[in-house]
Amino acid sequence: MAEYTLHCFHESGNAYKAALMLQLSGADWEARRVAFFTGETRQPEFRTLSVMGEVPVLTHHRDDGNFTVTQSGAILTYLSRKLGTFAPETEAEEYEVMRWLLFDSQKMSGYAGPLRFLRFFMKKGETDDVQFLHGRLTSALKVLNAALDGRDWIATDRATIADFALCGYLFWPDQIGITYDELPNVAAWLARIEALPGYKRSEALMPSGQEPEKATA
Numbered sequence: 001m002a003e004y005t006l007h008c009f010h011e012s013g014n015a016y017k018a019a020l021m022l023q024l025s026g027a028d029w030e031a032r033r034v035a036f037f038t039g040e041t042r043q044p045e046f047r048t049l050s051v052m053g054e055v056p057v058l059t060h061h062r063d064d065g066n067f068t069v070t071q072s073g074a075i076l077t078y079l080s081r082k083l084g085t086f087a088p089e090t091e092a093e094e095y096e097v098m099r100w101l102l103f104d105s106q107k108m109s110g111y112a113g114p115l116r117f118l119r120f121f122m123k124k125g126e127t128d129d130v131q132f133l134h135g136r137l138t139s140a141l142k143v144l145n146a147a148l149d150g151r152d153w154i155a156t157d158r159a160t161i162a163d164f165a166l167c168g169y170l171f172w173p174d175q176i177g178i179t180y181d182e183l184p185n186v187a188a189w190l191a192r193i194e195a196l197p198g199y200k201r202s203e204a205l206m207p208s209g210q211e212p213e214k215a216t217a
Protein backbone atom coordinates (compact mmCIF):
# COMPACT_ATOMS: atom_id res chain seq x y z
CA MET A 1 0.00 0.00 0.00
CA ALA A 2 1.17 3.51 -0.76
CA GLU A 3 1.96 5.84 2.13
CA TYR A 4 -0.84 8.25 1.19
CA THR A 5 -4.28 7.62 -0.30
CA LEU A 6 -6.06 10.56 -1.91
CA HIS A 7 -9.82 10.20 -2.42
CA CYS A 8 -10.30 12.26 -5.52
CA PHE A 9 -11.39 12.72 -9.12
CA HIS A 10 -9.62 14.67 -11.80
CA GLU A 11 -12.43 17.14 -12.52
CA SER A 12 -11.99 18.50 -8.99
CA GLY A 13 -9.65 21.48 -8.76
CA ASN A 14 -9.72 21.08 -4.99
CA ALA A 15 -8.41 17.53 -5.34
CA TYR A 16 -5.89 18.73 -7.92
CA LYS A 17 -4.22 20.98 -5.34
CA ALA A 18 -3.44 17.94 -3.17
CA ALA A 19 -2.52 15.68 -6.10
CA LEU A 20 -0.17 18.32 -7.50
CA MET A 21 1.52 18.71 -4.11
CA LEU A 22 1.96 14.93 -3.78
CA GLN A 23 3.28 14.69 -7.35
CA LEU A 24 5.70 17.63 -7.14
CA SER A 25 6.96 16.40 -3.77
CA GLY A 26 7.68 12.91 -5.12
CA ALA A 27 5.45 11.36 -2.44
CA ASP A 28 4.41 7.71 -2.38
CA TRP A 29 0.67 8.04 -3.02
CA GLU A 30 -2.28 6.48 -4.77
CA ALA A 31 -5.50 7.95 -6.07
CA ARG A 32 -8.78 6.39 -4.99
CA ARG A 33 -11.60 7.34 -7.40
CA VAL A 34 -14.69 9.04 -6.02
CA ALA A 35 -17.70 8.73 -8.35
CA PHE A 36 -18.75 12.32 -7.72
CA PHE A 37 -21.07 12.68 -10.70
CA THR A 38 -23.25 9.77 -9.56
CA GLY A 39 -23.44 11.07 -6.00
CA GLU A 40 -20.79 9.12 -4.06
CA THR A 41 -20.00 12.12 -1.82
CA ARG A 42 -23.63 12.05 -0.61
CA GLN A 43 -23.52 8.37 0.40
CA PRO A 44 -23.33 7.42 4.12
CA GLU A 45 -20.09 5.49 3.55
CA PHE A 46 -18.35 8.57 2.18
CA ARG A 47 -19.72 10.68 5.04
CA THR A 48 -17.96 8.37 7.52
CA LEU A 49 -14.73 9.38 5.76
CA SER A 50 -15.64 13.08 5.58
CA VAL A 51 -18.52 14.53 7.57
CA MET A 52 -18.44 17.51 5.20
CA GLY A 53 -19.12 15.22 2.25
CA GLU A 54 -16.40 16.78 0.14
CA VAL A 55 -13.45 15.70 -1.96
CA PRO A 56 -10.47 15.73 -1.45
CA VAL A 57 -9.83 13.41 1.47
CA LEU A 58 -6.27 12.40 2.33
CA THR A 59 -5.40 9.35 4.41
CA HIS A 60 -1.86 8.98 5.68
CA HIS A 61 -1.07 5.35 6.50
CA ARG A 62 1.23 5.87 9.47
CA ASP A 63 2.94 3.50 11.87
CA ASP A 64 0.54 4.66 14.60
CA GLY A 65 -2.54 4.08 12.40
CA ASN A 66 -4.43 5.86 9.63
CA PHE A 67 -4.66 9.65 9.90
CA THR A 68 -7.28 11.32 7.73
CA VAL A 69 -7.37 15.00 6.75
CA THR A 70 -10.05 16.81 4.74
CA GLN A 71 -10.27 20.32 3.20
CA SER A 72 -7.67 21.07 0.56
CA GLY A 73 -6.01 23.86 2.59
CA ALA A 74 -5.61 21.58 5.62
CA ILE A 75 -4.34 18.75 3.41
CA LEU A 76 -1.75 21.02 1.78
CA THR A 77 -0.63 22.25 5.20
CA TYR A 78 -0.39 18.70 6.55
CA LEU A 79 1.60 17.50 3.55
CA SER A 80 3.99 20.46 3.64
CA ARG A 81 4.75 19.64 7.28
CA LYS A 82 5.09 15.88 6.80
CA LEU A 83 7.00 16.01 3.52
CA GLY A 84 8.94 19.19 4.26
CA THR A 85 8.25 20.54 0.77
CA PHE A 86 6.73 23.81 -0.48
CA ALA A 87 6.34 24.88 3.14
CA PRO A 88 6.57 28.30 4.77
CA GLU A 89 9.85 28.66 6.66
CA THR A 90 9.30 31.59 9.01
CA GLU A 91 6.38 32.80 11.12
CA ALA A 92 5.78 35.65 8.68
CA GLU A 93 5.72 33.20 5.75
CA GLU A 94 3.35 30.94 7.65
CA TYR A 95 0.76 33.71 7.93
CA GLU A 96 1.37 34.82 4.35
CA VAL A 97 0.67 31.29 3.12
CA MET A 98 -2.34 30.96 5.43
CA ARG A 99 -4.02 34.13 4.23
CA TRP A 100 -3.68 33.06 0.58
CA LEU A 101 -5.09 29.62 1.41
CA LEU A 102 -8.09 31.34 2.99
CA PHE A 103 -8.47 33.78 0.09
CA ASP A 104 -8.32 30.85 -2.32
CA SER A 105 -10.94 28.84 -0.49
CA GLN A 106 -13.50 31.63 -0.49
CA LYS A 107 -12.77 33.77 -3.52
CA MET A 108 -10.69 31.84 -6.06
CA SER A 109 -11.53 28.14 -5.96
CA GLY A 110 -14.69 29.03 -4.06
CA TYR A 111 -16.02 30.87 -7.14
CA ALA A 112 -14.11 29.17 -9.97
CA GLY A 113 -15.34 25.68 -9.00
CA PRO A 114 -19.08 26.47 -8.98
CA LEU A 115 -18.77 28.72 -12.06
CA ARG A 116 -17.08 25.94 -14.06
CA PHE A 117 -19.60 23.43 -12.75
CA LEU A 118 -22.60 25.51 -13.86
CA ARG A 119 -21.13 26.57 -17.21
CA PHE A 120 -19.23 23.51 -18.34
CA PHE A 121 -20.78 20.48 -16.62
CA MET A 122 -24.40 21.64 -16.11
CA LYS A 123 -24.57 23.81 -19.27
CA LYS A 124 -26.74 26.28 -17.36
CA GLY A 125 -26.26 29.17 -19.77
CA GLU A 126 -25.66 32.77 -18.72
CA THR A 127 -28.05 32.90 -15.76
CA ASP A 128 -27.89 35.58 -13.04
CA ASP A 129 -26.06 33.10 -10.79
CA VAL A 130 -23.46 32.42 -13.47
CA GLN A 131 -22.97 36.13 -14.09
CA PHE A 132 -22.60 36.77 -10.35
CA LEU A 133 -19.94 34.05 -10.00
CA HIS A 134 -18.16 35.32 -13.12
CA GLY A 135 -17.98 38.82 -11.67
CA ARG A 136 -16.72 37.62 -8.30
CA LEU A 137 -14.06 35.40 -9.87
CA THR A 138 -12.95 38.19 -12.19
CA SER A 139 -12.41 40.43 -9.14
CA ALA A 140 -10.41 37.72 -7.36
CA LEU A 141 -8.25 37.18 -10.45
CA LYS A 142 -7.50 40.91 -10.59
CA VAL A 143 -6.39 40.76 -6.94
CA LEU A 144 -4.12 37.82 -7.74
CA ASN A 145 -2.72 39.55 -10.83
CA ALA A 146 -1.90 42.68 -8.83
CA ALA A 147 -0.34 40.68 -5.97
CA LEU A 148 1.91 38.84 -8.43
CA ASP A 149 3.28 42.07 -9.87
CA GLY A 150 7.08 41.90 -9.75
CA ARG A 151 7.19 38.50 -8.09
CA ASP A 152 7.40 34.88 -9.22
CA TRP A 153 5.36 33.22 -6.46
CA ILE A 154 2.45 34.45 -4.39
CA ALA A 155 3.51 34.02 -0.75
CA THR A 156 7.30 33.77 -0.63
CA ASP A 157 10.25 33.88 -3.03
CA ARG A 158 9.73 30.14 -3.63
CA ALA A 159 6.78 28.06 -4.77
CA THR A 160 4.64 27.10 -1.79
CA ILE A 161 1.36 25.36 -1.10
CA ALA A 162 -0.32 28.76 -1.50
CA ASP A 163 0.52 28.67 -5.22
CA PHE A 164 -0.88 25.14 -5.53
CA ALA A 165 -4.10 26.15 -3.79
CA LEU A 166 -4.72 29.21 -5.95
CA CYS A 167 -4.01 27.44 -9.25
CA GLY A 168 -6.33 24.51 -8.50
CA TYR A 169 -8.95 25.48 -11.11
CA LEU A 170 -6.98 27.89 -13.24
CA PHE A 171 -5.62 25.45 -15.82
CA TRP A 172 -9.20 25.13 -17.16
CA PRO A 173 -9.88 28.71 -18.35
CA ASP A 174 -11.97 27.57 -21.32
CA GLN A 175 -14.19 25.40 -19.12
CA ILE A 176 -14.61 28.22 -16.59
CA GLY A 177 -15.24 30.74 -19.38
CA ILE A 178 -12.39 33.16 -18.61
CA THR A 179 -9.19 34.33 -20.31
CA TYR A 180 -5.90 35.64 -18.98
CA ASP A 181 -5.51 38.17 -21.82
CA GLU A 182 -5.63 41.06 -19.36
CA LEU A 183 -3.96 39.17 -16.52
CA PRO A 184 -0.34 38.80 -17.69
CA ASN A 185 1.05 38.14 -14.22
CA VAL A 186 -1.40 35.29 -13.68
CA ALA A 187 -0.56 33.81 -17.10
CA ALA A 188 3.20 33.97 -16.40
CA TRP A 189 2.74 32.49 -12.91
CA LEU A 190 0.70 29.56 -14.28
CA ALA A 191 3.45 28.92 -16.84
CA ARG A 192 5.97 28.94 -13.96
CA ILE A 193 3.94 26.29 -12.12
CA GLU A 194 3.73 24.18 -15.30
CA ALA A 195 7.53 24.40 -15.58
CA LEU A 196 8.14 22.93 -12.09
CA PRO A 197 9.94 19.55 -12.33
CA GLY A 198 7.40 16.72 -12.43
CA TYR A 199 4.41 18.95 -13.20
CA LYS A 200 1.36 17.09 -14.53
CA ARG A 201 -2.15 18.15 -15.36
CA SER A 202 -5.04 16.98 -13.22
CA GLU A 203 -6.24 14.50 -15.84
CA ALA A 204 -2.84 12.77 -15.75
CA LEU A 205 -2.83 12.38 -11.97
CA MET A 206 -6.31 11.17 -11.02
CA PRO A 207 -9.18 9.11 -12.43
CA SER A 208 -12.36 10.74 -13.69
CA GLY A 209 -15.35 11.11 -11.38
CA GLN A 210 -17.69 10.68 -14.33
CA GLU A 211 -19.05 7.44 -15.68
CA PRO A 212 -17.23 6.66 -18.95
CA GLU A 213 -20.31 6.94 -21.16
CA LYS A 214 -21.10 10.43 -19.82
CA ALA A 215 -17.60 11.89 -19.73
CA THR A 216 -17.39 15.46 -21.03
CA ALA A 217 -13.76 16.08 -20.18
Ligand SMILES: N[C@@H](CCC(=O)N[C@@H](CS)C(=O)NCC(=O)O)C(=O)O
Nearest residue numbers: 012014041053054055056071072073
Ligand atom coordinates in the same frame (compact mmCIF):
# COMPACT_ATOMS: atom_id res chain seq x y z
N1 LIG B 1 -13.43 23.88 0.78
C1 LIG B 1 -13.32 22.55 0.24
C2 LIG B 1 -14.13 22.46 -1.03
C3 LIG B 1 -14.23 21.03 -1.51
C4 LIG B 1 -15.28 20.85 -2.57
O1 LIG B 1 -16.06 21.76 -2.90
N2 LIG B 1 -15.30 19.64 -3.11
C5 LIG B 1 -16.29 19.29 -4.10
C6 LIG B 1 -15.62 18.69 -5.32
S1 LIG B 1 -14.53 19.85 -6.07
C7 LIG B 1 -17.20 18.23 -3.49
O2 LIG B 1 -16.73 17.18 -3.11
N3 LIG B 1 -18.50 18.53 -3.38
C8 LIG B 1 -19.42 17.56 -2.88
C9 LIG B 1 -20.81 18.10 -2.79
O3 LIG B 1 -20.98 19.31 -2.87
O4 LIG B 1 -21.71 17.28 -2.65
C10 LIG B 1 -11.85 22.20 -0.01
O5 LIG B 1 -11.04 23.12 -0.18
O6 LIG B 1 -11.48 21.01 0.01
